[in-house]
Amino acid sequence: MNIIKNTIGYIVLLLFSISLQAEDDYWQQWVHYGMEVSLDTSAHSLSGTTNITYVNNSPDMLDRIYMHLYPNAFQVGSVKYREYQRGHYDGGISEDNPSYIRIDRFVIQDKNIAVSVDVKIDDTILEAELPSPLTPGDTLTFELDWVHQIREHNDRAGYEDDQYDFAQWYPKMVVYDKNGWQNIPFHAIGEFYGEFGTYDVTIDVPGAYIVGATGVVTSGDPGWSMAAVDTSIELDEWLESREENATESEARRSVTFHAEQVHDFAWITSPDFLYESGEWNGIDIHVLYDSEKGRDWTKEVVKRGERVLEWLSTQFGAYPYPQVTITHAMLGGGMEYPMLVMNGSSSEGLIAHEIGHIWFYGILGNNEHEEAWLDEGFTTFQTGWYMMNQYPPDGRGGSGNDFFGKLMRLQKLFTSNSSVESAQWDVASFVTRGYNTPIAGSSRKSPGYSVYSQNAYSKPAMMLYNLRGYLGEERFLSAMQYYYDQWKLKHPDEEQFRTAMEEATGEDLDWFFDPWLHEAGYTDYALTGWKSKRLSGGEFEVTASIRNKGTMAYPLDLEVELANGESYRPERWTNYINTWKDDYTFTVPGKPKRITLDPDDWILDVDRRDNSSGFTPHRFTLQMNPTPGSPRDAYLIAAFPWLTGYHQLDGWKPGLNLGRSYGFWTSQKLSMSYGVKSRAIFWHLRSSHDMRRILPGLKLKWQLSELEGVRGAGIQADYSWSEWYGHPPRYSFSGGYKITEADNSGYTDLYEAGKVSLLFGRFEASARVGDFGGSFSIDLASSGGSVSDWDFSRLIVETKLRRMWEKFGVAMRFLAGGTSYGENGIPGQEKFTVQSAGAGDYFQWSHLRHRDILNGFRDNFHIYGDTNLRGYYAHGFEGAESIVSGTLEASYQLLSFLKFRTFFDSGWLWSESDEFEGDLLMDAGIGFSFGPNFTFNGSQMGFRIDFPFWVNEPMEGEESIDLSRWVIGFQRGL
């Protein structure tokens, strides 16, 4: 009897566990939204009535339901706001930009009786207890009235001018799945998860407003015909003719959209929208863009949409919806919704990314809170692939008709790596920098936005490149299509994706997915040597020595270049499990010349210089701004010819800058110029080596120079770290030793002749909290014994503080510095300069090495530093040994490229000579700074002109107030 009982028990248990694993057991809830909403543009509010039909397909009894009220997140004190306060990201939530959803009525139909329910609202989550529980298979209907107070555009939605972007805008059902209610509030980091169903939404807006939305129009007019651009003529021509024919529009517009098998609904409206349309394979493409801001959208965006739809449908699976709407939204990047994307620009890469999301997020509706990589990673991968396919060989293009877009395309002539190679470097750097965490995990628990972005976007995209490389394109795509077919219009997760890939390929892929998704490693293989032996019949036996220097292990492809110029690939090396050193022997059909591991670059090897036998090749390009990126398999040499520093002995000198780099690992910079009359070559060589293999954050640098009147040598170590990857607070420490020797050749007046050796150290900390930023630094330097002609030690403490309000900014700088010295005193170049930074900073600029350049123009060139009393330029001061200095600046953004500024500088100075005896000098004035920023010698530069019209201690013959004083600079402000 007992035995039988047990046996039945086992059978029941067995059946139960089998059914748990079966896909047939998958269920998802279903919901129908009937919504009527009306937009009040004067109050910036949207009032709505929602009717919901909710079918409980789960095996569970539900005693309550939850809804998302996303707009509530944009209030001071919300979960999102509090997370922004951690300081790694500024969300711009403020009290004077109200955003919320108010629930006015919530009525549940209980056994045909309407029951009014008190709902509980906590942050962005509404909870309603059901009058009686909802049993499996049963249907719940309820109705609510609500008002959405619309914010000025922030994050993904809101209004700006006359345009309204409606995203995450209505009370939305929380998903109930096998893990229960996903009632997760709207976090600072993390996206969405929605229940599949049907939407019928009637939108009522002022008559002039044109509407685009998820779904198809079932009644009313969205206004497209009156905004439809005649694309057979130029846009400006059409706009003119439209103005002539402009007609009065109706008082209100009411239009109904119907969408099936979607898990969200978004819409957008503006009276300034223009409309264009296209079609691919029976799928309508609607494009809505702003008539002023979106001039580069015309004609191009429809074509880009068609190309993208075709690509996605053929690669991954058919598009299941009747239309896609591409809209010109107010957010910076882009955002995806079912059948509708909101894009901040017309860029083809952005269109490919956001429409790609309709597949990976929209159709394969994963839980973005918990597994963001399943949509962002797949989309990033797919976009990179599409762009490489569309714009070979580098994947850069399709970025609009704007000036910078054109510049980018011009630069394509000079770029040295592809967009995919840039992405590979970015991830290779992250995984070796000491902040790596596994891809799998909740977005909201990410340590900062940059780590989230790596784990949601960049790393999983690399994982898929790797998987495509391992499986080969054909097997990879058919497995992806299998996954798509099995899980389209459902909620897949990691396990379901992995199972689908394994079923489709018939291979166990745990060895591949586990390290990529659940470990935080990196890949670094090296070819440490090879030998070959001639066999009979012209064949050679090759033995390649392979070493795994990384923490992840993968099978490897090899490529052998033969002496006859052909290349040959032996069988894949598969002895990778727990193998750190291996000799791999194979036969090739000719005399081998060069061997390369991972020739297609799909394992994301963090350093490919040791993947090949022989020397790493060099590739040449022209230096552009921004710096062209390194290829993965070669050093990059970027050349920049220019005319450099003028001096009275040689005039202007022809020069050449050469930069050599390999990714983040190493870089060298050689600046050379030639004095035509003096027949002298001046040069400066700097080298930097990333030592992250020993200690992430450590760099070793050295430099040698033979410049105009000054030669130098130096070595230093820099170590930097931050609490979050890519975000402040940041800390850095540098220390080193340098020698400079100046002569009396007359090339420069910045240095006193003689030798100075300095042992130096610097600590710096910088932080940012909301709109508030600051830094603190200590510098110590001491001349070293007999090498130096002077004997002195110096200490500098500096603090900078900065606060921004919208267009208004305040910045402060305090500096205290003191020097102790022996009988020779201090050389002029090591004293504290009165009006600006010191001699060394000026000497960096080859055009500023002598005062005679451009008739003493250098006096009016201001670089922030030292006592910074900019009104005291051209006073011929020798400088001070000790100072206390304070600078205060306020700025106001007049135009996007123009800032008005006002400043006050003050400083106490002491010197050994009787030049200063604790004198207090002050100046004040106004100035303007101009953008956009540009990068020079690695620093962000702009242009600034300051008028320090007041000084408290005028020179003899000078007035205290003088409107003709001016200085200029390339730093745009403190």
Ligand SMILES: [Zn+2]
């Ligand atoms: Zn995305």
